[in-house]
Amino acid sequence: MTISGDTQGLQALAAVAGDDLDGASALDVVRWAVETLPGPLAVAGSMQDAVLPHLVSQVVPGVDVLFLETGYHFAETLRTREVVERDLDVRVVDVLPRQTVAEQDAEYGAQLFARDPGTCCFLRKVAPLAKALVPYAGWVTGVRREEAPTRAGTKVVAWDDVHQMVKVNPLARWTADDVEAYQVEHALPRNPLVLQGYPSIGCEPCTAKVAPGADPRSGRWAGRDKIECGIHA
Numbered sequence: 001m002t003i004s005g006d007t008q009g010l011q012a013l014a015a016v017a018g019d020d021l022d023g024a025s026a027l028d029v030v031r032w033a034v035e036t037l038p039g040p041l042a043v044a045g046s047m048q049d050a051v052l053p054h055l056v057s058q059v060v061p062g063v064d065v066l067f068l069e070t071g072y073h074f075a076e077t078l079r080t081r082e083v084v085e086r087d088l089d090v091r092v093v094d095v096l097p098r099q100t101v102a103e104q105d106a107e108y109g110a111q112l113f114a115r116d117p118g119t120c121c122f123l124r125k126v127a128p129l130a131k132a133l134v135p136y137a138g139w140v141t142g143v144r145r146e147e148a149p150t151r152a153g154t155k156v157v158a159w160d161d162v163h164q165m166v167k168v169n170p171l172a173r174w175t176a177d178d179v180e181a182y183q184v185e186h187a188l189p190r191n192p193l194v195l196q197g198y199p200s201i202g203c204e205p206c207t208a209k210v211a212p213g214a215d216p217r218s219g220r221w222a223g224r225d226k227i228e229c230g231i232h233a
Contacts (some may be wrong), residue, residue, distance in 0.1 A: 022156055
């Protein structure tokens with residue numbers, strides 16, 4: 001049963017669901033979103049793995065997977081994107097920044113990612129995603145509580161004040177072992193960089209290998225006081 005798209009009603013609904021569904025399975029969280037929200041869902045897909053697109057496609061065949069094509073991705077990430085689009089029942093949508101890398105360099109100077117990573121992330125990830133999400137009633141992310149202190153309080157369902165829509169985090173309670181088990185069970189394609197020491201993969205210039213046992217996100221913007229691009233925190 002869906003409800004009307006009034007903001008206050010959806011916000012209240014998300015608050016209740018965030019508590020009521022905390023112990024539900026990831027699939028049941030997605031089912032709730034499909035049965036309740038007054039419009040389509042989009043999946044945020046980083047192409048670090050195919051777990052989230054596969055999971056959501058079990059409930060929504062052909063679901064849109066939004067891939068932030070920043071122009072700075074590893075070749076392995078782009079190949080993973082191609083495999084996901086080919087092998088899974090999803091539609092990968094490339095979300096492009098307003099400017100190409102060359103155009104951004106011309107306006108802001110070369111290697112903005114090194115001088116001002118916050119602005120670079122905003123221009124190439126945050127702003128494009130906000131525009132791409134407009135047609136949807138909710139978006140599904142792969143954010144997990146154990147990934148970083150900034151994500152420890154993640155609800156399985158929440159109201160996204162920035163995008164004024166429901167944010168669904170069905171994997172919030174999952175551990176890295178849960179992700180791996182799902183990956184193996186369904187023989188899903190994976191980004192080969194994960195097995196090469198990159199447990200958290202972003203743009204190539206801002207992603208480094210992580211020492212065994214170190215914080216999985218310590219390779220993102222290494223050496224800087226930054227662990228989020230701005231999309232989730």
